Amino acid sequence: METYYIQTKDIQNLIIGASFLGTGGGGDPYIGGLMLKRELQNNSKKIEIISKVNTINQNSFVIGSAMMGAPIVMIEKIPNSSETKKALEAYSNFTGNKIDYITPLEMGGVNSTIPLITSAKTGIPVIDGDGMGRAFPELQMTTFYFYGIQPSPVVIFDEKGNISIVKGINGYWSEKIARTITVRYGGSAYIALYGTNIKTYFNSAILGTLTLALEIGQSINDMRLDDVLDKLKAIILFKGKVIDVNRKLDKGFSKGNVTIQGLENNNILKIDFQNEFLLATINNDIIASVPDLITVLDLFTFKPITTDRIKYGQKVIVVGIPSNNKLRSPNALKYIGPRAFGYNTDFIPLEQKVKKIAN
Amino acid sequence: MPIKIGIDIGSTHTDVVALEGKNLLAADKVMTTQNLTDGLLNAITTVIQKLGERKNEINSLMIGTTHGLNALHQAKGLNRVAIIRIGLPAGEGVPPTFDWPENLNNFITHKYMIRGGHEYTGEEITELDEDKIKKIAEEINGKTDAIAITSIFSIVNPDHELRTREILKEKGINIPIILSHEIGGIGLLERENSTILNALILRIFENLIIKIKDLLSKLGIEDVKIFFAQNDGTVASEHFIKNYPIFTVAGPVSNSIRGAHLLTGIKNAIVMDIGGTTTNVGVLYDGYPRESSSIVEIVNIRTNFRMPDIYTLALGGGTVIKNEKIGPESVGYALTQKGISWNGDTLTTTDVAIAIKRITLENANPKLVLQKFPTDYLTNIYTKMKKMWENAIDLMKTSKTDIQVIAVGGGSIMIPDKLEGASTVIKPQNAQYANAIGATLTKIGATVERTFSYEQTSRESAIKNIIDEAKRIATTAGASNNTIEIREIEELQIPYLPGNSVKIKVKVVGEFS
Numbered sequence: 001m002e003t004y005y006i007q008t009k010d011i012q013n014l015i016i017g018a019s020f021l022g023t024g025g026g027g028d029p030y031i032g033g034l035m036l037k038r039e040l041q042n043n044s045k046k047i048e049i050i051s052k053v054n055t056i057n058q059n060s061f062v063i064g065s066a067m068m069g070a071p072i073v074m075i076e077k078i079p080n081s082s083e084t085k086k087a088l089e090a091y092s093n094f095t096g097n098k099i100d101y102i103t104p105l106e107m108g109g110v111n112s113t114i115p116l117i118t119s120a121k122t123g124i125p126v127i128d129g130d131g132m133g134r135a136f137p138e139l140q141m142t143t144f145y146f147y148g149i150q151p152s153p154v155v156i157f158d159e160k161g162n163i164s165i166v167k168g169i170n171g172y173w174s175e176k177i178a179r180t181i182t183v184r185y186g187g188s189a190y191i192a193l194y195g196t197n198i199k200t201y202f203n204s205a206i207l208g209t210l211t212l213a214l215e216i217g218q219s220i221n222d223m224r225l226d227d228v229l230d231k232l233k234a235i236i237l238f239k240g241k242v243i244d245v246n247r248k249l250d251k252g253f254s255k256g257n258v259t260i261q262g263l264e265n266n267n268i269l270k271i272d273f274q275n276e277f278l279l280a281t282i283n284n285d286i287i288a289s290v291p292d293l294i295t296v297l298d299l300f301t302f303k304p305i306t307t308d309r310i311k312y313g314q315k316v317i318v319v320g321i322p323s324n325n326k327l328r329s330p331n332a333l334k335y336i337g338p339r340a341f342g343y344n345t346d347f348i349p350l351e352q353k354v355k356k357i358a359n
Numbered sequence: 360m361p362i363k364i365g366i367d368i369g370s371t372h373t374d375v376v377a378l379e380g381k382n383l384l385a386a387d388k389v390m391t392t393q394n395l396t397d398g399l400l401n402a403i404t405t406v407i408q409k410l411g412e413r414k415n416e417i418n419s420l421m422i423g424t425t426h427g428l429n430a431l432h433q434a435k436g437l438n439r440v441a442i443i444r445i446g447l448p449a450g451e452g453v454p455p456t457f458d459w460p461e462n463l464n465n466f467i468t469h470k471y472m473i474r475g476g477h478e479y480t481g482e483e484i485t486e487l488d489e490d491k492i493k494k495i496a497e498e499i500n501g502k503t504d505a506i507a508i509t510s511i512f513s514i515v516n517p518d519h520e521l522r523t524r525e526i527l528k529e530k531g532i533n534i535p536i537i538l539s540h541e542i543g544g545i546g547l548l549e550r551e552n553s554t555i556l557n558a559l560i561l562r563i564f565e566n567l568i569i570k571i572k573d574l575l576s577k578l579g580i581e582d583v584k585i586f587f588a589q590n591d592g593t594v595a596s597e598h599f600i601k602n603y604p605i606f607t608v609a610g611p612v613s614n615s616i617r618g619a620h621l622l623t624g625i626k627n628a629i630v631m632d633i634g635g636t637t638t639n640v641g642v643l644y645d646g647y648p649r650e651s652s653s654i655v656e657i658v659n660i661r662t663n664f665r666m667p668d669i670y671t672l673a674l675g676g677g678t679v680i681k682n683e684k685i686g687p688e689s690v691g692y693a694l695t696q697k698g699i700s701w702n703g704d705t706l707t708t709t710d711v712a713i714a715i716k717r718i719t720l721e722n723a724n725p726k727l728v729l730q731k732f733p734t735d736y737l738t739n740i741y742t743k744m745k746k747m748w749e750n751a752i753d754l755m756k757t758s759k760t761d762i763q764v765i766a767v768g769g770g771s772i773m774i775p776d777k778l779e780g781a782s783t784v785i786k787p788q789n790a791q792y793a794n795a796i797g798a799t800l801t802k803i804g805a806t807v808e809r810t811f812s813y814e815q816t817s818r819e820s821a822i823k824n825i826i827d828e829a830k831r832i833a834t835t836a837g838a839s840n841n842t843i844e845i846r847e848i849e850e851l852q853i854p855y856l857p858g859n860s861v862k863i864k865v866k867v868v869g870e871f872s
Contacts (some may be wrong), residue, residue: 030661031548035452070856073479075546077511081452117452160484161447186478187856243758247852262760306852311652313642314758 002052003125004211006116008040014218016303018112020216020228021209023293024307025276026135027071028107031344036113039120048125049210052103060100062127062201063091064144064194065118066111066352068178069155074110074188080159080279083190084114087123087157091192093151094165102126103201105194107144107209108135108276114190129207131194134293134322137275139178140171141336143326144194147204154193166259171335206324225302234321235354237287238269239299242314258296259297259309260318266268269318273298273307278341280318289343290351291328291336293321312314320350361418362410365799366402367588367614368395368424371635371677372669372769374795375402377410377417381621381800385409386792388693388769395426396567400574407578414580419796419871423588423611426567427560427604431658434462435728436561436566438504441469443495445519445550446476446511449484453549458661468503471495475519476511479853479860480812481764484511487519489526496530505558506532509539509551514809535561535602542605544808545862549663550653556657557605564604568597584871586837588797590619590666592647593804593868595836608657609666611794616641616648616667618797619765622787628763629752629781632793633770636689638672640751643765647846665806665864672751676770678708680740685747699728706732708744712773715741720772745775752780767793802868803838804846805829813859822848822863829867838869 006014015033018026038046065084067074087100102122104115108129119126131142139151151174156164164181168174174193182189212231219227228234240260247256260269272279277294280287288294296305299315310316327336328349334340337347360379366389367374377385387405392398399422405412430436438548442455455470457461473495475487499506506527510519517540537558543550568585575583585597588610600607607634614854615632619625626646632639642649648667655666678695680686690697690705697703699710701732713720714728728737756762761782766774767790778784789796807829810822830843846866853860 031453034457034548038453038457070479070853070860072545072853073856074453075548076479077446077484078450078547079452080448080450084398183856186480186482186484241757241759281367309652313755314652 002050004049004051006040006047006049008037010214011037013214014112014220015217015218017213017215017217018108018218019304019306020295021133021213022108022135022304023276023294023295024273024305024310025137026106026111027074028306029110030114031075031078032110032113033118035079035117036120039081039117044120045123047119049128050125051128051208051211058197060198061097062101062103062196062198063088063099063192064105065102065115066105066191066193066349067114067188068139068191069182069188071110077159077186077188079190081117082117082121083157083159084192087155087190087192088118088122088124090157090163090165091153091155091195094155095195097195099124101198103194103205104130104210106132106135107131107213107342108132111135112168112210112213113335126208126210127201127205129205130209131205133186133206133209133327134291135276139175139193139202142194143206143332144192144196144201144204145171146326146329146332146335147200149194149196149200150174151193153195154191156181156185157191177266180298204326206326208352213267216302220302223302225297229319232321233351235350235352236317238267238282238318239264240269240316240318242310242312242316245310245312256307260316274341275307277307279338279343280320286345286348287353288320289338289345289347290341290348291323291332291347293323295321320354322350362413362416362798364403364406364417364420365795365797366399366420366422367611367798368399369611369634369794373398373402374792375406376792376795376799377406378796378799383789383792383796384413384862386789386795395424395429396570399424400570403571403574404578407580409712414578416739417580417583419584419586420571421586421588421594423614423794423798424607425611426563426607428560428608428657430560430563431463431556434466436563437466438562439466439468440555440558441499441503441506442467442555443471443473443506443508443523443791445473445487445523446484446547447472447474449476449511450547453548456555463559463658463660467555469495469499472771477513477519479512479515479810479856480815481512481516482688487522489522492523492526493530496527496532500532503534505535505537505561507537507539507551507554507558507807509547509554511547513538514545514550516813525729537602542603543663544864545810546663549661552660553605553662553664554661556662557603560604561601564601568601584837588614588801589804591650591804591806591866592667593802594798595803599836605664609664610798612636612639612641612669613648613667614794614797615639615767616643616797617801618793618795619767619787620646621797621800622767622789622793623762623765623785625765625785628765629755631748631751631764631766631771631774632768633766633773634673634675634768635677635691635694635770638674638751638770639750640670640672640755641667642757654684668755670751670754672747674708674744674747676707676709676773680706680708680711685740685743695722696817699731700724701725708773709770711737711740711744718772744773745778748774749779752778758782766790803833803836803871804866804868805832805836806864807832807868808862809862810853810862813861825863825865826867829865833867837871839872840869843867843869
């Protein structure tokens with residue numbers, strides 16, 4: 001079993017890597033990074049990351065640990081940092097399962113840091129993998145779910161000590177009810193969910209994403225964008241300047257689009273977003289869409305720009321990253337393809353589309 | 360017409376102007392001193408002496424200063440500060456001043472986290488722990504100089520911050536108490552940091568104001584109102600700044616952008632403020648500085664201030680040229696001793712510019728440069744300088760079309776008449792005093808940011824509410840109530856929250872009362 005212990009020097013890399021994979025959403029991991037730094041400075045337990053898995057007992061039990069709700073609430077109502085640990089304890093008490101491993105749900109934004117804080121509080125190791133390989137807005141949008149694992153029972157805990165346990169009949173209902181509870185809690189909550197045995201987990205998870213985020217962050221912090229592109233088989237879709245940003249209120253989601261004008265030509269790239277960047281078109285031709293990743297970077301620093309910070313006048317690099325095959329299966333696309341986000345179009349893998357443009 | 364004095368403290372020069380309406384009566388540059396204050400007092404003295412008998416017509420003094428920033432950088436002369444954060448059981452995950460530089464943390468005498476705070480809806484997280492506040496009052500009494508209080512979601516509901524201050528006062532606490540909802544917008548850590556930074560520099564401004572008043576009375580001048588330039592390109596009264604000095608930290612940068620507008624009447628342009636060591640490139644947007652969208656750090660501490668969007672280039676009038684390399688070293692204020700044109704031994708950007716452009720400058724002899732260096736070499740350097748400014752324009756402008764460029768500051772004489780990306784290059788008269796003029800002629804302003812749920816408060820009344828608050832602050836800062844106009848309303852929806860939750864920012868400006 002290969003293990004790695006998270007150190008303070010990793011935090012900055014993790015934060016940048018998580019923002020990169022967050023595709024403009026997922027919340028700012030800054031607070032999660034500070035919480036993690038504090039855990040590493042305090043008398044917390046070592047945070048063990050497990051990458052190789054051959055020797056794990058097949059009957060081990062793994063659980064997802066995450067924050068749910070509005071990232072903007074979290075930057076104001078900062079957690080007391082023991083919420084996710086208590087959510088795990090409540091899960092064990094309710095189901096009778098002893099928890100052997102923690103998994104991140106999404107590797108993008110603030111939820112990349114939360115499982116590590118849970119680990120520092122409990123001493124339970126974190127598995128190097130997750131259920132999205134990026135960020136998505138809803139609980140059922142995970143590979144775990146596409147492979148038949150239910151999110152429920154979902155334990156929802158808040159800083160005040162309220163506990164709710166939701167057993168939804170499917171992922172859609174679990175999401176809907178859990179989100180309502182989260183709102184009643186004050187807009188942010190801490191959850192334990194997708195409990196399963198390790199065999200099913202490995203079958204469904206996207207592995208290696210935690211160390212991938214660390215590597216991406218390291219490369220970006222060293223200004224080595226090419227390394228990141230090589231590693232991810234990613235493609236630079238566009239270089240340009242933001243000339244327009246439209247935002248609108250729509251059922252509590254931050255929806256809108258960004259218009260970018262080419263630096264070297266007069267082409268126009270448009271990106272639609274709904275918390276995350278979802279769909280990119282060049283001169284009205286779709287070139288990338290969910291579940292493939294669309295990430296917008298500052299032209300000069302290569303630092304990722306989130307959908308709420310993108311602004312008129314910024315010079316940017318737009319990168320398209322092919323998503324993991326587990327996100328591209330017909331079953332997965334029902335939940336996370338363009339149609340799931342309201343677009344009347346089928347998913348076309350980025351690498352096929354961009355090749356076409358090159359021709 | 361009354362006379363206004365404007366002063367801007369730069370890194371090498373402190374500029375001072377006396378204006379009657381828009382008419383420049385007197386102007387001067389004095390050396391900026393290490394402690395900033397002496398240079399400022401010298402500048403005031405100089406201009407008042409120049410005015411002669413007309414000094415009695417002075418009715419106001421506007422100052423753009425980096426005193427606050429300087430004190431924080433040096434960690435000197437600061438207040439001792441006690442911190443109270445209200446929000447337990449939330450908020451413990453990142454304690455106050457976690458990750459702060461040690462030299463500033465040394466000034467923090469006490470840190471408390473207590474029960475209370477609000478949800479985004481304005482409901483209480485828990486009841487405020489009033490007993491604890493009473494105990495805190497006993498513990499800190501006499502042991503600290505100022506108190507910074509931050510409560511979770513106080514920008515939705517400030518009740519717990521207000522109540523905490525009330526209790527502390529009832530318990531005999533008689534030092535400045537700064538409440539976070541009066542300082543910053545959303546983001547607990549950023550707002551708390553801003554509040555603490557403000558508390559740290561209160562004394563610096565208190566002392567500065569006392570010194571200025573002493574000097575004015577020594578110079579035989581009474582009834583002069585003192586104002587300070589704020590980050591957003593407006594000014595506020597000494598009474599306001601005495602409590603909220605942190606709003607001045609970017610004042611000088613904003614002044615030059617406002618000054619460029621006031622000197623030319625142009626509302627939208629790129630402004631290049633060319634000083635002794637740097638060129639600050641900013642954007643004039645509808646008459647005020649365009650704000651930066653990135654997170655603003657002051658002395659490596661995250662804040663949530665709105666600051667002007669500035670790109671800084673290591674290219675000023677005193678920038679040193681070695682072989683093919685331009686800067687980043689600068690001879691700064693020693694230009695007229697060290698520059699080749701003044702018979703010195705250092706080739707500077709000013710020498711190159713005046714030799715190539717054939718400009719005459721006081722006591723400078725471009726021929727000395729042309730004798731020592733081949734014309735080809737000088738032309739090559741000047742082309743490189745031009746390229747640096749052109750790159751900066753390209754970085755800051757917001758569309759492919761060319762934009763007007765206004766050059767101000769002491770180094771603006773160096774700028775070429777034509778620049779790529781610029782439709783025209785304008786060097787207004789008195790450009791070298793643009794900063795001080797900007798401070799003098801600008802308006803009183805206030806910016807407020809709050810969050811609301813449109814399901815609980817109608818959009819109409821939410822916006823009215825926040826406008827009223829901004830107007831109230833502008834009035835406190837010295838604006839006359841019936842002249843206040845709304846400059847900007849920004850509405851941003853908050854994702855993942857029901858009830859149409861939005862963040863609203865309002866900026867208002869008004870005339871002096």
